[in-house]
Amino acid sequence: MKNEINIGLLGFGTVGSGVAKIMHGHQQDLQHKLGVQVSIKKVLVKDITKSRDTELASEIFTNNLEEVLNDPSIDLIIEVMGGTNGARDAIERALLAGKGVVTANKDVMAEYGQELLQLADEMKCDLFYEASVGGGIPLIRTMEDGLASDRISALTGIVNGTTNFILTKMKHENMTYEDALAEATRLGFAEADPSADVDGIDAARKMVILASLAFSTEVQLDDVFVRGLKEIQNGDLELADGFGYTVKLAGSAEKDEDGIAVAVEPVLFPNSHPLASVNNEYNAVYIYGDAVGETMLYGPGAGSLPTATSVTADIVAACRNLLLGMNGKRLHSPQHERKVKSDGKRFARYFHRILVKDEVGVLTKLTAIYSNHGASLATVVQHPDKKESGAELVFITHRMSRQQHLDVMEELNQTPEVLEVLSHYRVEGEK
Structure with a gap:
């Protein structure tokens, strides 16, 4: 039986340094849980001459990936270098070398x-990725193990802390989008280029991971319908609040006999919904299981130590498997064939905000458009628009398909009496 486990750490940025800090500070706890010492033997960095605030010895730092991957004494590779191509290559090569991998x-x-x-299965190696979604929230392990006996039918959640911070500041402190983004950048919640966050791409990637796992099928990034924060117009948050809703950039995924549907978009949640009260940089995912019913996981979605906590949890799991000779025993092949729902099979309620000419008969003409597409209206509100020589209408529909929604939008945009479709949102949490 092994009496020591050695780790090769690829990357020493925000997360990598957090992993080293936790492993150094909790060494006695880790040794008690595993029965052996777990040590970081090599750390891959770009610049070995850079000064670093760490307890690790300077001689274990290297800028040569080969030194890490080809070291026979290293049992486990931790990939926290970020990026795509270089990280993918490093993970693949580590697995081919027979080393387990933990990645964020x-x-x-x-x-x-x-x-x-699949490569990990073939090589009988572990590949753990808890920290890839939700920072310090144990989402992956809960879905893989805690809900293993259940059948997940849907999940929805806030999986991007940057956009949630921005929307929180806009709603509760009346900040403009630009000011809220600047504050998020200053506090380190947003990157210098925030486009992946605010355009919904970061959340879409996370929803691919969660949906693939939840439904045991292959979900691709192109399967995700994506709208970002730029779709939110001035006045939308206040208007939504007046109707009892909170706007969140949310990811959603559902599966039934018609297939899967995955989306990331600004969504209206009733103020009574648990996700409506998730604020600032926090994340939360609401899971619907056939047996468990509804459950929610909540916590910090990013940050050095929260994310490093998830990485370290995976390290402990991988080390246990190594000690028990159980590494690579969990099979990951999809159980179900990939089948994506058509727009005609995706159902929801919708919120439409429309600027129209202030003329007699306009409301009647617009409601007829909905009726002609088989859509019915639950709420109709009209009030004068103070900035335009027109009137603003707000419609909240009953459940209808996304195809009906798109058809209605297209006809509204072609109607002479409609000056502009100001905004539109899916309404979550109501049937």
């Missing part, structure tokens, strides 16, 4: 996860 890389797992997991 959502980009790699969203785009290449299925093939890497």
Whole structure:
């Protein structure tokens, strides 16, 4: 039986340094849980001359990937270097070398996860990726183990802390989008280029990972319908609040006999919904299981130590498997064939905000458009628009298909009496 486990750490940025800090500070706890010492033997960095605030010895730092992957004494590779191509290559080579891998890389797992997991199965190695979604929230392990006996039918959640921070500041502190984004950048919640966050791409990648796992099928990034924060117009948050809703950039995934539907978009949640009260940089995922019913996981979605906590949890799991000779025993092949729902099979309620000419008969003409497409209206509100020589209408529909929604939108945009379709949102949490 092994009396020591050696780790090769690829990357020493925010997450990598957090992993080293936790492993150094919790060494006695880790040794008690595993019965052996777990040590970081090599750390891959770009610049070995850079000064670093760490307890690790300077001689274990290297800028040569080969030194890490080809070291026979290293049992486990931790990939926290970020990026896509270089990280994917490093993970693949580590698996081919027979070494287990722990990664926090959502980009790699969203785009290449299925093939890497299959390679891990073939090589009888572990590939753990808890930290790729939800920072310090144990989402992956809960879905893989805690809900293993259940059948997940849907999940929805806030999986991007940057956009949630921005929307929180806009709603509760009346900040503009630009000011809220600047504050998020100053506090380190947003990157210098925030486009992946605010355009919904980061959340879409995370939803690919969660949906693939929840439904045991292959989900691709192109399967995800994506709208970002730029779709939110001035006044939308206040208007939604007046109707009893909170706007969140949310990911959703559902599966039934018609297939799967995955989306990331600004969504209206009733103020009574648990996700409506998730604020600032926090994340939460609401899971619907056939047996468990409804459950929610909540916590910090990013940050050095929260994310490093998830990485370290995977390290403990991988080390246990190594000690028990159980590494690579969990099979990852999809159980179900990939089948994506058509727009005609995706149902929801919708919120439409429309600027129209202030003329007699306009409301009647517009409601007829909905009726002609088989859609019915639950709420109709009209009030003068103070900035335009027109009137603003707000419609909240009953459940209808996304195809009906798109058809209605197209006809509204072609109607002379409609000056502009200001905004439209899916309404979550209501039937």
